[in-house]
Amino acid sequence: MSINLKNTHVIIIAISVVSLLAAYLAEYIFLLAPCPLCVYQRFPYLIFIMLGIISLSSQYSYRKYYITVAIISIIIAFYHTGIERGVFELSSFCKPLVSVSDNISVADFKKMLYHKEIALCNKPALVIFGLSMTEWNLLLNIFLLTMLFMFKNKSKSY
Structure with missing residues (x-):
């Protein structure tokens, strides 16, 4: 079974929007802090949305760009899954998103720890x-x- 090209763009946009909404819902409504790799995993969805909008207004396919973004997204998610499962070691990509300056007071440090989920x-x-x-x-x-x-893929590939 094959799927119509225009419907594919709409489906990809919809999946991407729902995925980003779920991530932001978890972060801002349920107060689940994302790690750096969680944040990186959101970028392909933004690219999918941009590609989808461009593709809907064009006669070209952009299929190879979608596939490239999907493969990159799979690699990031696979790597993050491997870190969660203990297959890979933590790397420099996994530094917490909280930074501490050298001249911070003990009171400010405590306040930061209690108010910012790491x-x-x-x-x-x-x-x-x-x-x-x-x-x-x-x-x-x-x-x-x-x-x-x-x-x-009836359209020209671009």
Whole structure:
């Protein structure tokens, strides 16, 4: 079964918007702090949305760009999953998003610790049905990549 090209753009935009909304909902409503890799995993969805909007107004396919972004997203999610599962060591990509200056007072440091959640790349903030948000993201990106290989490519590739 193949999927129409225009419908593919709309589906990718919708999946990307829902994914970003879920991430921001977890962060700002449920107060689950994202680690740096969680934040990096959001960028491909922003690129998918931009590509989708451009593709809807164009006669060209942009399929190879979608596929490239999906593969990069899978690599980031796979790496993050490996860190969560203890397969990979923590790297410099996983530095907490909180910085402490040299001349901070003890009171200010305590205040920062109590008011700012520090997320670690190797500790999932949320697990649903035994899978972390990172693992769900990995599965979603594998689905997107599979879908990209299924759609009809009648337009010129750009």
